[in-house]
Amino acid sequence: MSPGYGGAGRHTREERPLTVHHLNQLLLVCSAVLLVAVAAVRISSRSGLPSLLVYLGIGVLMGQDGIGGIHFDSAEVTQVMGYAALVVILAEGGLGTKWKEIRPVLSSASVLATAGVAISVGVTAAGAHYLVGLEWRQALIIGAVVSSTDAAAVFSVLRRIPLPARVTGTLEAESGFNDAPVVILVVAFSTAGPVEHWYLLLGEIVLELAIGAAIGLAVGWFGSWGLRHVALPASGLYPIAVLAITVAAYAAGALAHGSGFLAVYLASMMLGNARLPHWPATRGFAEGLGWIAQIGMFVVLGLLVTPHELGDDIWPAVVIGLVLTMVARPLSVVGSLAPFRVPWREQALMSWAGLRGAVPIILATIPMVNGVDASRRIFNIVFVLVVVYTLVQGPTLPWLARLLRLGEQGEASDLGIESAPLERLRGHLLSVTIPEGSRMHGVEISELRLPPGAAVTLVVREEESFVPLPTTVLRRGDELLVVATDPVRDAAERRLRAVAHGGKLAGWLGTNGSR
Numbered sequence: 001m002s003p004g005y006g007g008a009g010r011h012t013r014e015e016r017p018l019t020v021h022h023l024n025q026l027l028l029v030c031s032a033v034l035l036v037a038v039a040a041v042r043i044s045s046r047s048g049l050p051s052l053l054v055y056l057g058i059g060v061l062m063g064q065d066g067i068g069g070i071h072f073d074s075a076e077v078t079q080v081m082g083y084a085a086l087v088v089i090l091a092e093g094g095l096g097t098k099w100k101e102i103r104p105v106l107s108s109a110s111v112l113a114t115a116g117v118a119i120s121v122g123v124t125a126a127g128a129h130y131l132v133g134l135e136w137r138q139a140l141i142i143g144a145v146v147s148s149t150d151a152a153a154v155f156s157v158l159r160r161i162p163l164p165a166r167v168t169g170t171l172e173a174e175s176g177f178n179d180a181p182v183v184i185l186v187v188a189f190s191t192a193g194p195v196e197h198w199y200l201l202l203g204e205i206v207l208e209l210a211i212g213a214a215i216g217l218a219v220g221w222f223g224s225w226g227l228r229h230v231a232l233p234a235s236g237l238y239p240i241a242v243l244a245i246t247v248a249a250y251a252a253g254a255l256a257h258g259s260g261f262l263a264v265y266l267a268s269m270m271l272g273n274a275r276l277p278h279w280p281a282t283r284g285f286a287e288g289l290g291w292i293a294q295i296g297m298f299v300v301l302g303l304l305v306t307p308h309e310l311g312d313d314i315w316p317a318v319v320i321g322l323v324l325t326m327v328a329r330p331l332s333v334v335g336s337l338a339p340f341r342v343p344w345r346e347q348a349l350m351s352w353a354g355l356r357g358a359v360p361i362i363l364a365t366i367p368m369v370n371g372v373d374a375s376r377r378i379f380n381i382v383f384v385l386v387v388v389y390t391l392v393q394g395p396t397l398p399w400l401a402r403l404l405r406l407g408e409q410g411e412a413s414d415l416g417i418e419s420a421p422l423e424r425l426r427g428h429l430l431s432v433t434i435p436e437g438s439r440m441h442g443v444e445i446s447e448l449r450l451p452p453g454a455a456v457t458l459v460v461r462e463e464e465s466f467v468p469l470p471t472t473v474l475r476r477g478d479e480l481l482v483v484a485t486d487p488v489r490d491a492a493e494r495r496l497r498a499v500a501h502g503g504k505l506a507g508w509l510g511t512n513g514s515r
Contacts, residue, residue: 053390055295059302072303075368075379082362085297086179087264091246092290093154093176094268095283101169102269108340109173114209116332117178120147120324121185123331127323132316138374141189145364145382146324147332148182149175150357153390163406167346171353176269179359180212180259181205190367211258213266219249220270227276238278239285242271275493277428294358301361305383313377317384325389329354345404352400355393356386428489430482432496434474439503440496446470447504454484454492 062068102109125143128134134142154175184205223245232238246268253263276282330351337347364382367375434440445456445468458481459468474480484492 053387055298056302056305056387059299060305060307061302062299063303063305063307065307070303072300075304075365078300078304079362079365079369081300082297082358082365085293086261086359086362087247087250088243088293089290089297090176090179090261090265091243091268092286092293093172094246094265095242095272095286097172097176097269097272098169099269099273101165102173105166105170105173108337108342109170110177111339112170112333112336113174113177114181116174116336117147117181117185119332119335120328123328124320124324127327128316128320131319131323134316135373137189137372138378141186141367141372142320142378142381143328144182144185144189145360145378146320146356146385147328148178148356148359148363149354150359153355153357153394154353163349163401164346166342167349167353167406171350175355176265177262179265180209180262183261183363184208184259186363186366190370190372208257208259209262211256212253212260212262213258215253215256215258216249216263216266217270219245219252219263220267220274223248223267224271224274224276227271228274231277235278235281238276239282242268242276242282243286243289245271275490297358297362301358301383304365305380309376310380310384313380314384317381318388320381321385321389324385325352325354325393345406349397349400349404349406352393353397356389358386360386426486428484428486430480430484430489430493430496432480432482434476434478434480434500436476438476438500440474440500441476443474443499443504444470445472445474448495448499450482450484450495451488451491453488454482457481457483 060066062070064071121140121143123143124146125136125139128139128142129136132139149171154171185201188201188204223242227238227241227245232241246264249267250260250264252260254260272283330347333347333351333354337350342350360382361379364379367378372378448456450456456468459466459472459474460479460481461475461477482492482496
C-alpha cells in the first residue's frame with residue numbers, strides 16, 4: 001500500500017528514513033479514522049443499517065478515487081486481514097450466543113448451513129450463468145461466495161430486533177456455521193483445473209467440518225474448565241485468556257486440516273455459556289475487539305475496491321442479487337426447514353434475513369489470489385451486490401418482523417452476574433445487577449431461597465451500601481454481592497436467574513435459570 005504521490009515528490013518521500021515524526025503522523029491518522037468510525041456506529045444504529053456500509057464508505061473515501069488518494073491493490077493482504085478479523089468476529093458472536101436459544105434449533109441451523117448452502121450455490125450459479133452469461137466456473141464461484149450469511153451483519157442487526165428465540169437462534173447459528181463449508185467450496189472452485197468427482201469434494205467438506213467441530217468443542221471445554229478452576233492474578237487477564245483460547249481453536253483446526261472457522265465459533269460458544277469469572281468484563285472486551293475488527297476489515301475492503309471500475313458490473317450484480325434474494329435464499333430456507341415444521345411466517349423472515357456483509361467480499365479475494373480468469377470482475381460484482389442488498393434488507397427487517405407479527409415484547413431482562421473466584425477461601429463472590437424488566441423487582445431476600453452455603457451479604461442502592469435483612473425488598477437497579485461456597489456456586493446462580501425470569505414463584509412455575 002502506498003500513498004498516491006506523483007512524480008519526484010513520491011521518490012523523495014520514499015528516500016526519507018522513517019522517523020518518530022512519521023510514526024506520530026501515522027498514529028494521528030489511524031486514531032482519526034477510528035474516531036470517525038466509532039462515531040459512525042451511532043449513525044448506523046440510528047438508521048438501522050449494518051455498520052458495513054459506513055465503514056466501506058470510509059475506505060472508499062480514503063482510496064484512490066476518493067479524497068485520501070491511497071492506492072491499495074493487494075488482494076493477498078486483504079485476504080489475510082479479512083481472515084484475522086473474521087476469527088475475532090466469530091469469536092465475539094460465539095461468546096454472545098446463548099446455548100438455551102441454540103440447543104432447540106441446532107439441527108435445523110446445521111441443515112440450513114450445509115444443505116441450504118448447496119441449494120443456494122446451485123440456484124445462484126445457474127442464474128449467473130444463464131441470465132448474466134458468466135462461465136460456469138465464475139458462476140459457481142459467485143454462487144458460493146454470496147451464499148454465506150455474514151456473522152457481523154447478522155449479529156449487529158438481529159440483536160436489536162425483538163424476534164422469537166427460535167428465529168434469532170437459527171439465524172445466528174447459521175451465520176456461525178456456514179462460513180466453513182462456503183470457504184471450502186470457494187477454494188475448490190478457485191483451484192486450477194476442473195473440479196472432478198463431486199462426491200470426493202463432499203467427503204472433504206464433511207471431514208473438515210468434523211475435524212473443526214471436534215477441535216472447537218475440545219478446546220472450548222478444556223479452556224472453560226481451566227478458567228473456572230484457576231484464579232488469575234488480575235481480572236483483566238480473563239478477557240485476554242478467553243480470546244487467546246478462541247484464536248488457539250482456530251489455529252489448531254486449521255493446522256489439523258479442519259475448519260478453523262467452525263472451531264473458533266464452537267469454542268467461543270462453549271466459553272460464552274460456561275459462566276466464567278469476570279464475565280461482563282470479558283464480554284465487553286470481546287465486543288470492543290469485534291468492533292475494531294469490523295472497522296479495520298471494512299475500511300481495507302473499501303480501499304481495495306476501485307469505484308470507477310464498477311459501472312459495467314452494476315446490472316449483473318443486481319440480477320444475481322435478485323436471483324439470490326428472491327429465489328435461491330427462499331428455496332434454501334424452505335428446503336432445509338421443511339422437515340422441522342417451522343411456521344411459514346418464520347420461514348419468510350429467515351428468507352429475507354439472509355444478510356450479506358464483509359464475508360462474501362473477503363471470499364471474493366480468493367479467486368483473485370489464485371489468478372482465476374475475470375477474478376476482478378467477480379470481486380466487483382460481489383461488492384456491488386453486497387452494498388445494494390444490504391441497503392434494501394437491513395432497514396426493512398424490523399418492518400417485515402412487525403408485518404409478520406413476529407416481534408416479542410415484555411420478556412424479562414436477563415440478569416447480569418459477574419463472578420470473581422476466591423481461590424484460597426474455596427468460594428466465589430457473585431456481583432449481581434438487577435436490570436429494568438427483571439422479575440426480581442419486589443422480591444424479598446428470604447424469597448430468593450438461595451441454597452445453603454450462599455447468602456446476600458451487601459446491597460448497593462442509589463450509591464448507598466447496606467447489609468440486607470431477610471425482609472429487605474429488592475428493587476430495579478440494585479447491585480447485590482452474593483458469597484457462595486464452591487460446591488453451590490452454580491446452584492446459586494441458577495436460582496438467581498430463575499427468580500429474575502419467573503419471580504418469587506419461579507420454582508413452582510417451573511422456571512429454570514439456564515442461560
